[in-house]
Amino acid sequence: MTDHVCLHGYRYSVYNRIARLTLLRKRVSHDLVEVDPFSELPVDYMELHPFGRVPVLIHNGFAIYETAAMTRYIDRAFPGDALQPEDPKILARMDQVISVIDNYCYWPMVRQVFSHRIFRPITGEPACRNEIMQGMKSSGLALAALERIALEGHVLNGKSMTLADLHLAPMIDYFTRAEEGQEALSDFPGLSNWWKEISLIPELSESDPDLSALLSG
Structure with missing residues (x-):
């Protein structure tokens, strides 16, 4: 079949x-x-x-x-390299990162910073500077939590690929399209080093949604 x-x-x-x-x-x-x-x-x-x-x-x-x-x-x-570690402690870190992303990263980084700084202006929708400011404040706490995990070295280490990397990469990509997001990430060396590595994987480019299509639409 x-x-x-x-x-x-x-x-x-x-x-x-x-x-x-x-x-x-x-x-x-x-x-x-x-x-x-x-x-x-x-x-x-x-x-x-x-x-x-x-x-x-x-x-x-x-x-x-x-x-x-x-x-x-x-x-x-599906076959291929496993994206979920076998070690229970490393697997727990992976699950923890995914939960942190969903609960504490998505809304401030994407729905507030990216949406109001990048997406809404492109689509002609009204943007709110206060939303960006609130998003940046909340993003700092989330980034600090992920930084501690990245520095620990089990996941988000730029070497071993897990579902945590694939869950975070699209969020950071959108977040750093805003200048404020780039500056915020630069304050966290562990995450910055991780992003330098993960941003180069071909699958990230292949899955890029191409925001320029919104301009022509």
């Missing part, structure tokens, strides 16, 4: 990119279906994701939502 893998998602979503990055890293052939979560979603999509968010992964009819569950499944279901 030939595997059929399809990723339903919004190309500008960091979570869609995390899932795609994992598929690319595991060299899984897949189709892409564009879904705009900010428009009225069709009934059949709501059957795939009852909360109406993106992305959704479908593998031979088996549908999964929630990105962290999705990436773990991809790593387990």
Whole structure:
């Protein structure tokens, strides 16, 4: 039986990119279906994701939502280098990083700093400087927590690739497109060194959503 893998998602979503990055890293052939979560979603999509968010992964009819569950499944279901460590302590750090990213990085780095400094101006939507300032304040605490983990060396070390790296990379990519984000990251040498390495992986370029398409649209 030939595997059929399809990723339903919004190309500008960091979570869609995390899932795609994992598929690319595991060299899984897949189709892409564009879904705009900010428009009225069709009934059949709501059957795939009852909360109406993106992305959704479908593998031979088996549908999964929630990105962290999705990436773990991809790593387990397909051959290639394992992205989840066997050592329980290192695995715990990986899981911890993913949880920190989802709970403390996504909103300030992406929805506040990136969205109001980069995305909204491109799309002609109103931006709020106060949102950027609040996002930068919260981002500093999150970066400090991740810095301690990076310096520990188990994960986010720029050498061994785990799902934690693939979860964080799209967030940092968006965050550092804002000048404030670049400056903030430079205060954390462990994360800065990690980013210098991870930013060079070909899958990150291949999964780039190409914001310039918004200008021509």
